[in-house]
Amino acid sequence: EKGGFDHFMLKEIFEQPRSIADSMRGRVKAEEGTLQLGGLRDYLDKLAKSKRIVIIGCGTSWHAGLVAEYIFEELARIPVEVEYASEFRYRNPIIKEGDIVIAISQSGETADTLAAIELAKSKGAIIFGVCNVVGSSIARATHAGAFTHAGPEIGVASTKAFTAQVTVLTLMALAAAHRKGTLSESLFRQLLTELESIPAKVEQVLQAADKIKEIAYIFTYARNFIYLGRGLNFPVALEGALKLKEISYIHAEGYPAAEMKHGPIALIDEDMPVVVIATQDSSYEKVVSNIQEVKARKGRVIAVVTEGDTHLPGMVDFTIEIPRVHDILMPLVSVVPLQLLSYYIAVMRGRNVDQPRNLAKSVTVE
Ligand code: F6R
Numbered sequence: 001e002k003g004g005f006d007h008f009m010l011k012e013i014f015e016q017p018r019s020i021a022d023s024m025r026g027r028v029k030a031e032e033g034t035l036q037l038g039g040l041r042d043y044l045d046k047l048a049k050s051k052r053i054v055i056i057g058c059g060t061s062w063h064a065g066l067v068a069e070y071i072f073e074e075l076a077r078i079p080v081e082v083e084y085a086s087e088f089r090y091r092n093p094i095i096k097e098g099d100i101v102i103a104i105s106q107s108g109e110t111a112d113t114l115a116a117i118e119l120a121k122s123k124g125a126i127i128f129g130v131c132n133v134v135g136s137s138i139a140r141a142t143h144a145g146a147f148t149h150a151g152p153e154i155g156v157a158s159t160k161a162f163t164a165q166v167t168v169l170t171l172m173a174l175a176a177a178h179r180k181g182t183l184s185e186s187l188f189r190q191l192l193t194e195l196e197s198i199p200a201k202v203e204q205v206l207q208a209a210d211k212i213k214e215i216a217y218i219f220t221y222a223r224n225f226i227y228l229g230r231g232l233n234f235p236v237a238l239e240g241a242l243k244l245k246e247i248s249y250i251h252a253e254g255y256p257a258a259e260m261k262h263g264p265i266a267l268i269d270e271d272m273p274v275v276v277i278a279t280q281d282s283s284y285e286k287v288v289s290n291i292q293e294v295k296a297r298k299g300r301v302i303a304v305v306t307e308g309d310t311h312l313p314g315m316v317d318f319t320i321e322i323p324r325v326h327d328i329l330m331p332l333v334s335v336v337p338l339q340l341l342s343y344y345i346a347v348m349r350g351r352n353v354d355q356p357r358n359l360a361k362s363v364t365v366e
Helices: 008-014 016-024 038-049 059-076 111-122 137-141 160-180 185-206 209-218 233-248 257-262 284-296 327-348
Strands: 052-057 080-084 099-105 126-131 224-229 251-256 273-278 300-306 318-322
Touching: 008 016, 008 327, 016 160, 016 185, 038 126, 038 160, 052 059, 052 111, 059 080, 059 099, 059 160, 059 233, 059 327, 099 111, 099 160, 111 126, 111 137, 126 137, 126 160, 160 185, 160 327, 185 318, 185 327, 209 318, 209 327, 224 233, 224 257, 224 284, 233 251, 233 273, 233 327, 251 257, 257 284, 273 284, 273 327, 284 300, 300 327, 318 327
Parallel strands: 052 080, 052 099, 099 126, 224 251, 224 273, 273 300, 300 318
Antiparallel strands: none
8 A cells, every 4th residue: 555665655755746736637727828726716706806815724734824925925916924723713813804714734624723714714704725635624614725636645744735735825826816917927827837847847856865865864863953945945944844853853943044143053063964945046145145154154054956056066065956946836846855855864763754653644632
């Protein structure tokens, strides 16, 4: 049932070219320049006209929400707030006429997310769900939504569900922006075409697994890790750190790269590995100077770089190349090496990767 892989987690990481394609199947037709989300059809106008979107979720699903925040704001120019469901529900959240709440949950059974949905509903919000499990409690509690169609996720650490969530949220943002008219027809078509190329690009990253394994071997016994990224790669840094914590039990923190100088830089020395997502996007130059700050303090840097980058390999200790991707779609590709890195480190430490201690696949307690 693990399809020849040692663990479900590894199988699910390697399934991503297919699960990402499945989450777009029947929805994206780049050649015709069309995008359809059946479950949102009756609500697309409301989404496009909304004054504010509140995204709620927990853990990895919350990280997918942070990625979506950038994309919705950039393409659809709708203000977005991303909240931990567990915090949202214990405040007296402000919901106004025309606000949309998007609840993200792989399992569709997370107690905090479900309670937050009920609260938002009681205040008159329209709730969209982004769930992986059809028929789940959250899917049933929402007014509309889009399933992620990633297939069953068995490994406790979420991998393919995350990339499917980001894919579906990107489609929602594209559909809203297209309807609203904030996205040009040419960029709309370009992004649809780029989306269709993502599975092949993820496949290309998976081919670097052996190299990532070698890096994991070198850092197996590190006691701490820092993950840095900017823009859309900031939530990816958080997600990389969460994966490492969950399955290897190594303390790891994710930060927006520029925030390092406001405190965490004090932690940097030769015993502090720093994973930096340093792809050639609009914040590349800035990230390079953040790397210089780490190197000046003898931190050891593992950088995720765009293929063909000739500058960073000479500056950092290790590089992992990923293919060039449109900025907006970067997280779908840049998260994959981080999933693999945490997987191999956990395996080398002899951890129970698929069922880490103290964790359950769905958290139905509050
Ligand atoms: C991370 C992880 C958890 C879940 C969180 C939300 O790998 O598995 O952080 O992401 O418990 O779960 P869902 O998405 O099922 O609501």
